[in-house]
Amino acid sequence: MRGMSSPSPRNRRGARSHRGAVSVLALVGVCILSLASTQTASAEPVAEAVDTGFVIPFVGAPGYETLAPTQLADPSQLNQPLGQQWADEIAGRIGLDRADALSEQQYRDLITGGGVGGSRDAAEVIDACVRILTNTTGLPLYSDVDGRPTPSVLASYGLYVNTSGLLESPANADAPTRQVNSLIAPGGFVGTWLRNNGASRSLIALYQSAYTVQAVYGFASQQISGTAQLVTNTKGSVSSQVGMSMAPPLWMVNFALLYVLNPSLAAAMPAYWSPIPSVVADAVKASPTGQVPFGDYASYFQ
Template sequence: MRDKGLAGPVDRRGAPHRRAISVLTLVGACLLALAVPQTVSAESVEMMGDTGFAMPFVGAPGYERLGPTQMTSPDQLNAPLGQQAADQIASQIGLKPADALSDQQYRDLITGGGVGGDRDAAKMIEESILILTNTNGRPFFSNADGHLTPSVLASYGLYVNTNGMLQSPANADAPTRQVNALIAPGGYVGTWLRNNDATDTLIALYRSAYTVQLPFGIASQQISGNAQLVTNTKGGVSSEVGMSMAPPLWIVNFALLYIVKPSLAAAMPAHWAPIPSVVADAVKSSPTGQVPFSDYASYFE
């Protein structure tokens, strides 16, 4: 009944199960971050472990090792996690394949079917999924200078929107940010799940590490301006990566995709890659956090 997804396990260390349950927090879940009260100090920059990410970007202690690691070889660039590793991570954050939607529920969710389904809402959800799984074999297509252009940039925590603009998935313009309105308290997604016999899926998400990581993800986004990039400093070397690759946000997104369909979580990037400095500087300098992909595509070749 489940998709086997992509193969290729990734070494991950364990993490304790957390059972902090908050109905309001879960119903307010989003693919990247939501406007709910910040519970992590934005001023704290204490380093956690040896990930190279500072607080709050490193997330809750004990879970940072489950996020993507920095790539160490070219073949890891934009490589998908794989189903075996995805299932292992899911287990360590408190989820299992049986918690996910059925195949029919999944099809209804992304097509606007089911009880109370909406095609426009479903389109935004599907676009968000495509952005977060923009790994090898899953290109995202956009209009760059009048040409339909494929791009695969998930490891950088970037993507190219349909108008050819390069940006973070946490950019205000991105479906992965705008979908927040659908998943806010009392919103479309929570209502749809309850109306379509998926309450158990919702409860499983409540009970997972998702609720522990979400406040760190929210705090991270709130202090990152229009660019929505994150600085990683390790071994005296600093680099930038898109917000979606910071451990708490990656795990939040992983949990959400896993309960929708485990093979989607398996298609998320297993490793993060530093954004070329010229590109990162341009994104940070842009008042919108966007730059034309055609101007910078060569840096990713």
């Protein structure tokens, strides 16, 4: 894991106000921080909506569409990370900046099981979530595929290969990015750890950002997406499938969470989404577990 960059001076571009509290259920397939009793998001949305090809609830809260990854226009964009400049710009537009992130020591303690009430088991789950969500160029995941350690980079598709060599959506019931729910649930490990380790300010900043409103859309999206946890995108007459983690609200929720952990992690998230090859998408949807052997389908990916 990378260390955190030094915080930059605060430069709030998203106006924040306190408009009452809303209760947000723990999301399926998003990492790190508790969603309990959050405040209504008050980051300033983008002025104009755009036709992303996603529909409600998969498009997310109105006004934030232009901040989410767009479909790649060139093969060179596949699995490319955002980069720090772009990540900082997006953070500012949703009401976050570097001063909202955990300190370097807080971050290192959390991901190593340190700090007051730290847990190595919880840290391993959190680290796995981060690796899945940042599986972009230069950051491969390694899995056992046909008895051989095999790298894969699939973030733009909204897919990943688990350690056993099975291809799946990060929102699959098997994924750490879903199993982490027990840690982020109200009263769970992460919220308690943050409060006990002087990170309440970061948690408040997260709740005051666009994270809160997007979390509601993300939760709704996951509840209607079945075992496969894939999303349909229709632009013009062309329909395609992408994994749930690349649907705008879930991508933005995960972005906000990683940015608060460490801005460099958010910078490693995918900048563009790519349709899953139709043969692969059909196989994932047909599977009773939403998983297929990566070795059988690796040739369909660039």
